[in-house]
Amino acid sequence: MNPMSTITTTIPLVEPWFPPAYADAVRDQVLSGFIGPGRATQEFAAALALFVGAERAVATVSGTVALTAAAKALRLEPGDEILVPAYGVISTINGFASAGLRPRLVDIDAKTGCLSPDGVAEAITERTRAVCFVNFSGYTGDNLTEIVTLCADRRLHLVEDAACALGHRHADRAAGTFGTVGTFSFSVPKVLTTGQGGAVVARDPVVLDRAAAYIDHGDLEWRRTNINRAIGTNLRFTDLQASLGLCQLHDIDARLERRRRSHAALRVRLGSRLYAVPGTEAPLHNIVFTSAPDALVSALKARGVTAVRQYRTISQHPAYRELADRPFPAADCWTDRAVYLPFGMAMTPDDAARVADAIRDADVPLEELGSA
Numbered sequence: 001m002n003p004m005s006t007i008t009t010t011i012p013l014v015e016p017w018f019p020p021a022y023a024d025a026v027r028d029q030v031l032s033g034f035i036g037p038g039r040a041t042q043e044f045a046a047a048l049a050l051f052v053g054a055e056r057a058v059a060t061v062s063g064t065v066a067l068t069a070a071a072k073a074l075r076l077e078p079g080d081e082i083l084v085p086a087y088g089v090i091s092t093i094n095g096f097a098s099a100g101l102r103p104r105l106v107d108i109d110a111k112t113g114c115l116s117p118d119g120v121a122e123a124i125t126e127r128t129r130a131v132c133f134v135n136f137s138g139y140t141g142d143n144l145t146e147i148v149t150l151c152a153d154r155r156l157h158l159v160e161d162a163a164c165a166l167g168h169r170h171a172d173r174a175a176g177t178f179g180t181v182g183t184f185s186f187s188v189p190k191v192l193t194t195g196q197g198g199a200v201v202a203r204d205p206v207v208l209d210r211a212a213a214y215i216d217h218g219d220l221e222w223r224r225t226n227i228n229r230a231i232g233t234n235l236r237f238t239d240l241q242a243s244l245g246l247c248q249l250h251d252i253d254a255r256l257e258r259r260r261r262s263h264a265a266l267r268v269r270l271g272s273r274l275y276a277v278p279g280t281e282a283p284l285h286n287i288v289f290t291s292a293p294d295a296l297v298s299a300l301k302a303r304g305v306t307a308v309r310q311y312r313t314i315s316q317h318p319a320y321r322e323l324a325d326r327p328f329p330a331a332d333c334w335t336d337r338a339v340y341l342p343f344g345m346a347m348t349p350d351d352a353a354r355v356a357d358a359i360r361d362a363d364v365p366l367e368e369l370g371s372a
């Protein structure tokens, strides 16, 4: 049978999910006449901090900028070395490199997609000032807690890039709160999205003040005094975004449950061939591994399922070619084998069943590599 004959719509890679009440909240914000950075932004930041158990949160324009703000908040200077994973989204390294920091790539742990304590210990040099742990696809587990201890022992700052990990917990702590500073992203694929957006969280009020100053012209006082004591720029969040974000924070349990249900529907069909993370939450992405990723992507496309080969080893990007100072076999393995299936918040268990059927019909063998 023609595999297309029963398919009416293509399942997109990622689609957000907004119940009508969210549109009402944004409409109310517009009708209030105030859409700039104001009370809703403060409420959103306070609700986020409460949810993750941080002292405060500073909302900003993107997760990438949140990482830069984190570096500024820790007083990391141009030329300071920060260890970052050799595989993953370009945003993490860009958040630091664009501020003049010197990133050093560390291979990932093939099972989790995250940095491992041994990999970090081996990569530390006398120039290293900080480590950025990315909670890959939400992973929040032992690798992270061991790296927390390692950083404390070696007197290194730990930045936790929890962009994909909102709601994940380990050892009674929320993702984003393990490092000296944590960051989130609210871009479209995330469980909570404001279109674009990000946040910095921390416990230390001094660190938080520095992040807040960074996103508001370098000076926390200038709006009160009308005197600027530093050169800076404007990277603030808006109440329009916050009105949409607040609805989702109020609904966060339901949203996480929605993600758990679509992931579980896929997991029940694909078993351990689907990437998983420890804890009760689902990973943000639905990832499988195969030695024929292009064939799988094409076969899924023919069956109405959008899939992509998403990330690559960072040193394969021309901008970071000089960071290939040693091999990164696990990162290369993920680059060559990982296929990202549909994973958005709009995805339903029925969509997941369709994705699994398409994988079965595609007849491209999956591997277990990378399962946590």
Ligand SMILES: Cc1ncc(COP(=O)(O)O)c(C=O)c1O
Pocket: 061, 062, 063, 064, 065, 089, 091, 092, 134, 161, 163, 164, 184, 185, 186, 187, 196, 197, 198
């Ligand atoms: C792990 C990680 N870090 C940082 C970011 C950057 O976030 P943004 O796209 O909001 O700049 C993302 C976004 O996808 C991400 O997945």
